Amino acid sequence: MLIAFLFWYRGLAQGRHSGGRAVTAPPAFFGLLISALVLHESIGWPIFIVNIGVILCVAIARRFASK
Numbered sequence: 586m587l588i589a590f591l592f593w594y595r596g597l598a599q600g601r602h603s604g605g606r607a608v609t610a611p612p613a614f615f616g617l618l619i620s621a622l623v624l625h626e627s628i629g630w631p632i633f634i635v636n637i638g639v640i641l642c643v644a645i646a647r648r649f650a651s652k
Contacts, residue, residue: 589615614640
């Protein structure tokens with residue numbers, strides 16, 4: 586997960602983004618994906634469902650956030 590955080594924050598530092606809109610959830614998903622691909626970790630249905638729930642919560646929060 587550390588590697589995912591490094592790449593994520595490096596990309597945020599290089600890209601143009603408005604302050605306060607950085608979402609810190611994607612590095613966790615990237616860490617999960619990397620662990621599944623590189624370390625052959627198994628991703629069970631409960632983990633998959635929780636990740637989908639987090640994505641939905643972030644999408645809903647962004648939609649209703651004041652601009």
